């Protein structure tokens with residue numbers, strides 16, 4: 001039997017143990033709240049979330065399991081007539097360079113597009129006469145751009161240096177440009193008799209691993225569909241008809257995102273050159289690798305070295321879908337992807353296209369169309385144009401080009417605002433990865449609607465006009481403010497005379 | 508909490524996991540003091556609420572960390588407020604449903 005004193009002692013001990021647990025529990029709960037906030041914050045900051053910078057070699061940038069979404073034909077490539085192959089003049093850079101050449105040769109552009117000297121360019125504006133206004137405007141806007149751009153170098157010095165460095169790399173001579181007939185040039189890579197693979201499956205498995213090892217985040221393989229090969233265009237050949245070289249069997253399409261923080265700070269702080277450089281180098285490495293094993297290769301790479309249109313081939317290779325802003329939309333990096341490819345005669349197993357419900361997402365979203373500083377993206381509820389037999393959202397590439405010429409980049413090339421604002425352009429941190437995994441799997445559309453309600457109400461998007469430079473009525477706004485390493489006032493002896501307009505951490 | 512750190516990051520998550528034992532032991536003591544008669548479904552509701560609350564805070568701060576300042580504060584204010592109200596409602600229900608003392 002315990003005496004009263006013992007019972008009293010035990011009661012006191014139990015009560016202080018209970019108090020300890022109660023207060024300890026409260027303290028632990030408070031610590032958990034703090035730890036949740038702290039961990040969340042650093043996970044948001046974590047560069048590990050920047051797909052394309054760390055998990056690449058293991059192939060873990062491509063984290064979305066596409067198998068359950070495979071279909072025979074991409075739903076966003078709706079064929080509504082005869083598919084026509086693209087013409088030389090359909091390629092914006094061909095038109096722009098030809099017009100510049102004519103101007104340098106003494107031709108004075110006017111509102112009358114019928115006076116354009118190059119027939120191939122004229123044929124394009126015969127199809128889209130309204131777009132000529134935009135192209136014409138781009139010339140005068142470029143002059144304004146060139147007269148103003150240097151006044152802003154203090155602000156953009158670090159961003160332009162970053163972009164300039166990659167531009168130098170991009171213009172290096174690897175992979176070399178073809179100089180002869182593709183039957184000769186594509187075989188220059190070949191070093192020996194072909195080594196036979198066990199099967200096309202083995203070849204594809206290995207080639208994809210190599211794409212990751214060469215630094216690419218996403219890769220897919222498809223048959224070379226001749227519908228997406230340009231007519232009248234073959235690098236290395238001054239004249240070309242519409243034939244397709246016999247050895248062009250398959251195409252390996254791969255890509256890498258642009259560095260996230262500058263991309264979010266489009267226009268002035270962003271550049272495509274970093275991703276262009278990486279994708280271009282990977283196409284050269286892949287061509288050389290195929291050549292070492294005895295197979296022909298034809299690299300297709302940015303800025304301008306193509307015989308094919310890349311986004312539809314990427315869709316057929318299962319990398320993503322087509323969207324309102326006309327860029328390939330991938331489940332991992334949204335439209336923040338820069339592509340390159342290698343056409344080869346190696347027999348490969350093909351990937352299948354995927355259906356991610358992107359069609360419905362773009363129908364309800366329209367964020368890129370509202371933000372586009374040139375108003376080039378359609379705001380229609382459904383795809384409202386047919387281009388070469390495929391239904392699409394209307395897109396005015398000449399309007400987009402006009403804004404490139406206005407934008408605060410030293411070369412007057414590129415904008416990327418529609419990529420930065422897209423809700424699918426989000427880093428690979430846990431909240432966005434959760435949403436990107438959930439949304440395509442939700443047949444009810446509840447996730448999509450909840451997500452878009454948050455995007456429209458909780459997120460800050462500067463007005464379309466604000467993205468313009470000061471000399472054309474804007475305030476150099478960007479979706480995110482530039483990262484610290486691009487702010488010249490942090491590192492250079494400059495006087496800061498500007499304010500930033502864009503999202504920032506909120507403290 | 509310590510990304511890119513080989514040692515501190517896994518240690519942090521282990522400690523945070525261990526702390527949860529203390530959180531639930533403490534909660535159990537409070538529940539006993541108020542005689543809430545906790546059973547499996549009551550604990551499930553409380554556990555689910557706690558997880559949602561912590562994930563909301565972590566999610567909002569992830570947005571702040573990736574420079575989505577606006578969205579971060581809105582999520583915290585909007586979803587956080589809903590969860591606080593939800594938490595109060597759960598507590599009220601637990602008190603209302605507490606078994607009568609014999």
Ligand code: SF4
Nearest residue numbers: 372400415416417418
């Ligand atoms: S790049 Fe810029 S101008 Fe062109 S469509 Fe996108 S947002 Fe518009």
Ligand code: SF4
Nearest residue numbers: 323362365366368422
């Ligand atoms: S911003 Fe919206 S509408 Fe535009 S491409 Fe992205 S998801 Fe589609």
